[in-house]
Amino acid sequence: MNEDVRLAAWVRGKVQGVGFRWFTRANALRIGGLTGFAINLEDGRVQVVAEGPQEKCDLLLEWLRSSDTPGRVDGVSEIWDTPRHIYQGFEIR
Secondary structure (H helix, E strand, O other), X not given: OOOEEEEEEEEEEEOOOOOHHHHHHHHHHHHOOOEEEEEEOOOOOEEEEEEEEHHHHHHXXXXXXXXXXXXXXXXXXXXXXXXXXXXXXXEEX
């Protein structure tokens, strides 16, 4: 099962002001085949949207939940959906 999917994840913890979005983009580019963005939210969370093969989105989600992220991740919530195919590359917003 390696069809294209859309992952929307909300990361909570100490994830703003620590380079979290930059490292998320860097990991998405390292994994390859992903488009989307990472954005700071007003409530202190970071939202990550990634589209691409299920296997690659799973790798990004695994990284978001790992101890290798900058700052401190207290939890990650995610929703899976069909891709919209509207992104060019992976951006920091």
